[in-house]
Amino acid sequence: MSGTSLDGIDAVLVDLSGPEPRQLTQHYSPFDDSLKNALLALHLPSHNELHQAQIIGNQLARMYAAAVAAVLTQTQSPSNAVKAIGCHGQTIRHCPEHGYTLQIGNAALLAELAGITVVSDFRSRDIAAGGQGAPLVPAFHDHVLRHPDIHRVIVNIGGISNLTDLPPRAATSGFDCGPGNLLMDAWCTQHLGQPYDDNGTWAASGKVLPALLEPMLAEPFFALPPPKSSGRDLFNMAWLKSKLKDNEAAADVQATLLELTCRSIASAIQKQCHGAQEIYLCGGGAHNQTLHNRITVLLPGCSVNATDSLGVNGDYLEAVAFAWLAQQTMRGKAANLPTVTGARHPCILGAIHHA
Numbered sequence: 001m002s003g004t005s006l007d008g009i010d011a012v013l014v015d016l017s018g019p020e021p022r023q024l025t026q027h028y029s030p031f032d033d034s035l036k037n038a039l040l041a042l043h044l045p046s047h048n049e050l051h052q053a054q055i056i057g058n059q060l061a062r063m064y065a066a067a068v069a070a071v072l073t074q075t076q077s078p079s080n081a082v083k084a085i086g087c088h089g090q091t092i093r094h095c096p097e098h099g100y101t102l103q104i105g106n107a108a109l110l111a112e113l114a115g116i117t118v119v120s121d122f123r124s125r126d127i128a129a130g131g132q133g134a135p136l137v138p139a140f141h142d143h144v145l146r147h148p149d150i151h152r153v154i155v156n157i158g159g160i161s162n163l164t165d166l167p168p169r170a171a172t173s174g175f176d177c178g179p180g181n182l183l184m185d186a187w188c189t190q191h192l193g194q195p196y197d198d199n200g201t202w203a204a205s206g207k208v209l210p211a212l213l214e215p216m217l218a219e220p221f222f223a224l225p226p227p228k229s230s231g232r233d234l235f236n237m238a239w240l241k242s243k244l245k246d247n248e249a250a251a252d253v254q255a256t257l258l259e260l261t262c263r264s265i266a267s268a269i270q271k272q273c274h275g276a277q278e279i280y281l282c283g284g285g286a287h288n289q290t291l292h293n294r295i296t297v298l299l300p301g302c303s304v305n306a307t308d309s310l311g312v313n314g315d316y317l318e319a320v321a322f323a324w325l326a327q328q329t330m331r332g333k334a335a336n337l338p339t340v341t342g343a344r345h346p347c348i349l350g351a352i353h354h355a
């Protein structure tokens with residue numbers, strides 16, 4: 001898994017032979033600045049970007065293969081013990097309104113290098129059926145985190161934040177809430193030269209600017225009813241700059257961006273997840289204690305904890321989800337939830353490149 005944050009690759013080896021997935025090991029390969037910048041550039045039109053996307057896709061495939069090799073070495077597993085690799089790829093455009101989403105990473109090359117069957121391009125089939133193609137993890141959250149009597153909501157705070165609503169005795173739903181870490185990361189990189197605001201410490205040193213927060217919250221995406229999904233196509237530095245007056249203190253902007261993430265998540269839960277009791281955070285944003293505390297304050301009456309408190313490592317949950325999604329594909333089982341993505345029907349997701 002490599003997500004919208006552009007931080008790097010999360011690889012897991014998962015035993016899916018029993019009723020519950022068992023994560024055997026994990027490995028993280030960070031992206032260096034030059035790869036991160038090249039990926040950021042591919043989100044926008046530029047000279048010969050089709051060629052560039054393929055070349056960087058090949059580079060990603062080699063990195064994915066190295067991450068696979070690392071988890072196999074750690075567990076001393078031969079490649080032929082692995083049924084399939086679920087490889088999300090790196091999103092460079094997500095435009096369901098135009099009928100497409102694009103993840104690069106040359107799955108054919110990964111299959112060749114790893115000698116293992118690869119399932120990739122999980123989102124396109126859902127979009128072809130009229131869906132958003134995202135989020136896809138709610139089906140997995142439903143499989144592993146649902147409680148029979150307690151109303152849980154799982155909030156994955158990656159570059160974009162998305163939630164899964166798990167009301168007891170009712171259908172699972174889910175959608176993207178808006179920016180997770182990506183605006184905070186971009187601002188922090190620009191002003192502190194650090195990829196993210198560790199623990200939200202810098203944000204906590206500033207004050208929220210209502211004159212900036214209100215126009216940001218007025219973005220129509222927040223008021224849209226689900227199904228909805230988002231990405232860097234909407235929430236990016238140009239979007240942030242269009243809201244700034246340029247006289248703001250940098251730390252106050254960071255505080256306001258953290259508030260935007262928290263408010264968009266909390267109001268999504270209040271509007272769409274009536275009766276929610278337990279909120280579980282996962283993804284890299286779950287490490288941001290300032291953000292965690294603020295969401296707790298905004299949702300009185302709910303407990304807010306990391307999924308780790310349920311024994312589920314929130315840093316690798318999405319990677320495990322894509323291993324499970326690959327298994328669904330290999331078994332010919334539909335894995336999109338039309339109640340989540342808005343697709344006209346359930347679909348078998350993904351494209352298969354055989355070993």
Ligand SMILES: Nc1ncnc2c1ncn2[C@@H]1O[C@H](COP(=O)(O)OP(=O)(O)O)[C@@H](O)[C@H]1O
Nearest residue numbers: 003004005158159181196198199283284287288
């Ligand atoms: N200690 C931390 N404090 C604040 N933010 C963190 C911390 N650790 C990770 N993050 C955030 O999490 C992001 C990575 O989250 P991740 O779940 O991998 O997102 P994605 O799925 O979009 O790649 C980082 O870019 C950073 O913003």
Ligand SMILES: [Mg+2]
Nearest residue numbers: 003005007008
């Ligand atoms: Mg990541």
